Amino acid sequence: MGTRQADDVKSPEAALREEQDYVTRVYDRLDTERDEAERTLREGPAATGGGGVFQARLERAVATDEAVRRLDRLTGVERGLCFGRIDHRAEGGRPGDTFYLGRIGLRDEHREPLLIDWRAAAARPFYTATHTSPGTLARRRHLHLRLREVVRIDDEVFDLDGLSAADQSTIVGEAALLATLRRGRTGRMSDVVATIQEEQDQVIRAGLPGVLVVQGGPGTGKTVAALHRAAYLLYTHRDVLERRGVLVVGPNATFLRYIEQVLPGLGETDVALATVGELFPGVRATVIESPEVAVLKGGLRMAGLIDAAVRLRQRAPEEGVEIESDGMVLRVDPATMLEIRDRARELRAPHNVQRRLFVHEMLRALALDRAEQYERITDEPLQEILDSGAVPQWLQELLDEAEDRPLLDDADLKSAKETLWQDPAVRATIDALWPELTPQRLLTDLFGDREALRRIGPEAGLSPAEEAALFRPPGSEWTVSDVPLLDEAAELLGAPEDSAERARRRAAEREREAEELYAREVIESSGIVQTGIPEIDMVDARELAERHLEDALDLAERQHDDGLRLTTAQRAAADREWTYGHVIVDEAQELSEMAWRTVMRKIPTRSLTVVGDIAQTGNPAGARSWGSMLDRYVSGRRREHRLMVNYRTPAAIMRLAADVLAEVAPDQTPPEPVRDDGPPPVAVRMTPDTLPALVRAELDEITTDRVGEGRLAVIASTAQHAAVLAALPNAEAGATPEALDSPVVVLTPEESKGLEFDSVIVVDPAGITGSDLYVAITRATRRLTLTHHNDLPPILSSVTESAL
Numbered sequence: 001m002g003t004r005q006a007d008d009v010k011s012p013e014a015a016l017r018e019e020q021d022y023v024t025r026v027y028d029r030l031d032t033e034r035d036e037a038e039r040t041l042r043e044g045p046a047a048t049g050g051g052g053v054f055q056a057r058l059e060r061a062v063a064t065d066e067a068v069r070r071l072d073r074l075t076g077v078e079r080g081l082c083f084g085r086i087d088h089r090a091e092g093g094r095p096g097d098t099f100y101l102g103r104i105g106l107r108d109e110h111r112e113p114l115l116i117d118w119r120a121a122a123a124r125p126f127y128t129a130t131h132t133s134p135g136t137l138a139r140r141r142h143l144h145l146r147l148r149e150v151v152r153i154d155d156e157v158f159d160l161d162g163l164s165a166a167d168q169s170t171i172v173g174e175a176a177l178l179a180t181l182r183r184g185r186t187g188r189m190s191d192v193v194a195t196i197q198e199e200q201d202q203v204i205r206a207g208l209p210g211v212l213v214v215q216g217g218p219g220t221g222k223t224v225a226a227l228h229r230a231a232y233l234l235y236t237h238r239d240v241l242e243r244r245g246v247l248v249v250g251p252n253a254t255f256l257r258y259i260e261q262v263l264p265g266l267g268e269t270d271v272a273l274a275t276v277g278e279l280f281p282g283v284r285a286t287v288i289e290s291p292e293v294a295v296l297k298g299g300l301r302m303a304g305l306i307d308a309a310v311r312l313r314q315r316a317p318e319e320g321v322e323i324e325s326d327g328m329v330l331r332v333d334p335a336t337m338l339e340i341r342d343r344a345r346e347l348r349a350p351h352n353v354q355r356r357l358f359v360h361e362m363l364r365a366l367a368l369d370r371a372e373q374y375e376r377i378t379d380e381p382l383q384e385i386l387d388s389g390a391v392p393q394w395l396q397e398l399l400d401e402a403e404d405r406p407l408l409d410d411a412d413l414k415s416a417k418e419t420l421w422q423d424p425a426v427r428a429t430i431d432a433l434w435p436e437l438t439p440q441r442l443l444t445d446l447f448g449d450r451e452a453l454r455r456i457g458p459e460a461g462l463s464p465a466e467e468a469a470l471f472r473p474p475g476s477e478w479t480v481s482d483v484p485l486l487d488e489a490a491e492l493l494g495a496p497e498d499s500a501e502r503a504r505r506r507a508a509e510r511e512r513e514a515e516e517l518y519a520r521e522v523i524e525s526s527g528i529v530q531t532g533i534p535e536i537d538m539v540d541a542r543e544l545a546e547r548h549l550e551d552a553l554d555l556a557e558r559q560h561d562d563g564l565r566l567t568t569a570q571r572a573a574a575d576r577e578w579t580y581g582h583v584i585v586d587e588a589q590e591l592s593e594m595a596w597r598t599v600m601r602k603i604p605t606r607s608l609t610v611v612g613d614i615a616q617t618g619n620p621a622g623a624r625s626w627g628s629m630l631d632r633y634v635s636g637r638r639r640e641h642r643l644m645v646n647y648r649t650p651a652a653i654m655r656l657a658a659d660v661l662a663e664v665a666p667d668q669t670p671p672e673p674v675r676d677d678g679p680p681p682v683a684v685r686m687t688p689d690t691l692p693a694l695v696r697a698e699l700d701e702i703t704t705d706r707v708g709e710g711r712l713a714v715i716a717s718t719a720q721h722a723a724v725l726a727a728l729p730n731a732e733a734g735a736t737p738e739a740l741d742s743p744v745v746v747l748t749p750e751e752s753k754g755l756e757f758d759s760v761i762v763v764d765p766a767g768i769t770g771s772d773l774y775v776a777i778t779r780a781t782r783r784l785t786l787t788h789h790n791d792l793p794p795i796l797s798s799v800t801e802s803a804l
């Protein structure tokens with residue numbers, strides 16, 4: 001230590017000018033690359049028209065895809081493109097290396113690195129160096145930009161002697177961090193790439209395989225770390241993840257809107273975001289059930305109930321079946337009926353696939369019955385001859401021969417079955433016995449049928465009261481708790497197979513085969529798979545061929561979308577059976593057991609990041625511990641990482657939150673706040689009439705001179721919500737994404753989950769129970785007011801009363 005960098009002694013103005021020159025070069029380079037990407041789209045192979053052989057189409061598709069991706073990436077990173085610089089210590093008389101860090105990596109025209117991607121290994125010291133263990137760093141510099149102008153520099157010098165004790169703190173980049181944290185809120189989360197802290201860095205760069213649980217109190221940066229992790233994983237494992245995609249599951253649409261800009265800002269545009277209510281394609285559920293029904297529908301007994309509901313739709317009537325067809329009454333006797341149903345059930349396939357066997361067996365039984373009846377009719381005159389005893393020799397021979405032959409040969413049987421299937425009466429009867437079902441149909445019928453619920457409820461271990469609670473009239477809206485049940489049903493039912501769909505699938509398959517052939521030819525003709533070394537050829541050739549083939553087919557598929565370019569995220573979102581490369585679940589404590597089953601189906605490799613806080617669980621069907629939700633899927637293969645520092649809520653508000661936590665979750669420790677600024681929380685006794693005045697006063701306090709900053713949330717229990725909204729006609733209400741753009745929003749505690757606001761007014765906290773109160777209080781980044789009509793509960797007694 002002790003070597004001083006030459007430019008440490010420069011005047012601050014000169015240092016700023018120098019950095020400005022560098023940053024200007026970086027932006028110039030960004031502009032050049034954007035121009036190039038645009039030109040490729042306009043003039044390059046991507047721009048040539050449609051048609052042509054598959055290889056040409058393939059090349060065009062590759063070029064288009066790359067140019068669009070590149071352009072997306074280059075466009076998303078404009079703000080704060082370059083945010084830091086690291087200077088390594090000089091060694092052996094040689095000056096140390098200097099690197100500039102950015103949201104993406106850029107090289108100059110000579111291919112020399114100009115900007116290092118924040119996720120690259122070379123950037124890591126920026127996040128890990130502390131005063132106690134600086135590694136090889138001599139200095140870390142934060143560059144603060146307004147648009148493309150460098151407005152401030154913050155230095156941390158690691159090789160100067162005599163650092164104060166405070167500087168030894170483990171929180172790195174304190175000046176830069178606090179400046180960032182004090183910014184007014186804009187209603188959108190922003191990335192923190194310039195100020196990622198060491199404990200967050202460990203989460204972000206943890207390995208891809210297995211389940212990583214990130215447990216942390218409110219404001220510890222769980223969400224922000226999870227999103228940076230998505231960007232980091234995509235950067236480090238792009239080949240796997242770009243093809244399979246990354247899914248981020250969040251608690252509600254407002255929250256997803258709140259975080260949606262973070263990944264594009266980090267250069268990633270291809271991550272699917274969804275709520276649990278959106279995990280079943282074609283349904284967008286937002287309605288929340290009553291707590292009792294949410295618990296019931298969230299529990300694993302539902303898997304048994306749905307299984308029983310499917311079996312209930314596979315009928316074998318005790319009295320057998322009779323159908324009038326073509327002037328004849330056809331019968332399937334009870335024993336045959338049972339045999340046919342059981343044979344179909346034994347097929348290890350979903351209901352709609354088993355149905356095909358059921359239909360064939362039923363038609364066969366009916367065709368045989370018809371043939372037997374015909375035979376009886378035509379045999380009547382013959383019987384008379386036989387009874388008379390005068391049977392000529394030739395007839396006896398014919399009869400002996402016929403006895404050995406089956407009633408219907410294969411061709412007869414096929415045509416008889418086809419004829420029967422054309423008969424609407426036959427079809428209707430078979431459909432009623434084993435209908436083709438969609439998940440929606442199955443659940444609508446089940447929940448709308450008290451008798452069916454009563455019949456199968458006991459099998460799933462439900463009490464009569466629980467069976468009754470599940471009933472609802474057909475046509476009711478889908479709820480968030482229904483979505484995992486729809487997914488469960490889809491799993492048991494399989495895809496319905498109507499004839500139009502079948503024809504489309506066959507045509508698509510034929511086309512795909514043709515394309516596959518072309519793709520193989522492309523690969524073979526390019527010689528890509530020949531290494532000349534027999535062992536390598538055997539393994540690598542296959543792997544390479546498969547990879548290229550899949551890429552080729554992906555592209556071919558995309559071209560089919562009438563010229564529309566579908567991203568991996570879009571294709572994944574439309575396909576229930578899509579399996580992702582990695583899944584991140586935020587506010588994961590809210591997921592029920594049934595929701596976890598749905599999520600786990602999407603990630604058979606179990607490469608998951610699970611982010612949440614057990615102390616904030618609001619969903620009565622949510623997690624009480626991580627083990628209770630995850631162990632059945634990943635027992636023993638779960639790593640847990642704890643985040644302990646709160647970057648959001650100032651110390652005075654956190655002291656109150658700690659009182660609440662001690663009551664609602666005494667086994668949990670509140671996180672340590674970084675900030676000790678801002679006024680203590682206050683309590684205001686009032687009526688709804690005075691609420692507008694309080695809102696106006698708070699808005700005056702938080703509005704900054706920067707346009708678009710300053711957000712206020714009024715958080716009220718569901719019971720108070722309507723009255724509060726009526727008192728604040730200019731405020732936006734709850735779970736709409738637009739609410740985030742409004743300076744004032746009225747939310748329930750549930751809706752406020754994961755969000756943050758400069759000022760929070762909690763209306764009637766006595767009416768908000770348990771962890772919901774903890775969530776509501778910890779949304780504030782600067783100011784907290786509690787309003788109440790009656791006395792405050794003892795748990796909040798430390799808050800000072802204030803007049804309006």
Ligand SMILES: Nc1ncnc2c1ncn2[C@@H]1O[C@H](COP(=O)(O)OP(=O)(O)OP(=O)(O)O)[C@@H](O)[C@H]1O
Pocket residue numbers: 177180181189190192195196197200216217218219220221222223224225613647648753754755756778
């Ligand atoms: N390293 C950091 N640098 C700057 N800001 C940060 C950092 N880490 C977290 N923050 C900020 O702290 C706030 C809280 O972060 P975040 O929402 O990710 O916390 P959380 O743990 O998910 O909270 P909750 O459990 O309440 O949803 C955000 O404004 C975030 O930008």
